[in-house]
Amino acid sequence: MDIEKNIRVVKFINRPNRFQAYVKLDNETIMVHVPNTGRCKEILVPGCTVILREENGVNRKTKYDLIAGYKGNKLINIDSQIPNKIVEEALLSKKIEKLKIFNIVEREKTYGNSRFDFRLTDDYNNIYYLEVKGVTYEEDGKAKFPDAPTERGRKHLLELVEAKNKGINGGVIFVLQMDNMKSFRPYDDMDPKFGEALRMAKENGVDIFAYECTVGEKFITISKPVDVIL
Template identity: 65%
Template sequence: MFINKKIIRAKFIRRPNRFQGYVLIDGNETLVHVPNTGRCKEILIPGATVVLREENNPLRKTKYDLIGAYKGQKFINIDSQIPNKVVEEALIHGKIEGLKEYTMVEREKTFGNSRFDFRLRNEADEEYYLEVKGVTLEENGETRFPDAPTERGRKHLLELIEVKNQGKGAGVLFLIQMEDVSYFTPNDDMDKAFGDALRLAYKNGVNIFAYDCSVGEDFITLKDRVSIRL
């Protein structure tokens, strides 16, 4: 997918809270929106080159969204709204191994007490529920999720087990919002309960996918399947 809005670069200064950041644009300190509730501490460091998407909505307090940053030479997209869009595009075009038979793609569907990112159906009207998690944490080719504790994420995994127990398909896809990575693993140091739930889900037949992306300042699309270490 392409980002059809104006993109500019800036220098990161600081992040006073989860949703706000200050950047330097043409020598002026400017408040921007950060569309990511994760910590991103290894990405959003003072002096880092960041990428902004211009919004120009008169109802907003900020003109720009901070959608990505350079970590050395590696560009990482951090927009938490992007993963579902990328995965939806990939599902429609049959690019995800193991899910190509599901040609009907619906967003934000409820099962029991839970709302999942996607409900898929095939020609036999069999259902498959898919949850998507965006991954931005990387170190020496190792990518991890989460970068902050996520009780909501753990509950999603347990609920996917229930989906599977009721005879339907269930999976979680970790979309790594960068290129050139080695493997994915749960971040037990940050949230052991999430890692335990992921391993339990796998043992109960929930599919676990990890894909990296072809990514640039104004585009991002699903690329290759990445190995998983549980």
């Protein structure tokens, strides 16, 4: 997916709360929006280089979104809206091997008490629910999720298990918003209950996918699967 809006490469100053950060742009300190409620502390380090995307909405308080940051030489996209967009792109272009059979791709569909990111349907009207999780945390090439406790994420997994037990297939895809990853695993030290739920989901037949991305300052796309270690 290409990022068609104007991009600026700037220096990060700090992040006083989840949704706001300050950066240095053209020798001026400005406030920008952070489209990610995760901590991202290992990425958003004072003095690091970050990527801004210009947004000119009428009711916006800030002109830019902070969408990515360099962790050393590695560019990591942190825009929480990106994973769903590039998963849809991958589904339509048949890049996810096990899900190639599904020709109808629908966004934001409800099952039980959860709204899943996608409902897929094949030519025989078989339904498959797919939940998407964006991953920005990594240690030495090993990606982990979540980087903050997520009761909502655990709830989605339990709903997928319930659907599977009623004969409806489903899965969760972890989108690693970076490249050159060795593996993916749940971040048990951060949220042990999520890790437990993920393992239970796997044991009950829910598919667990992890795909890394090719990331640039003006593009991001799903590239290849990564080993999942549970």
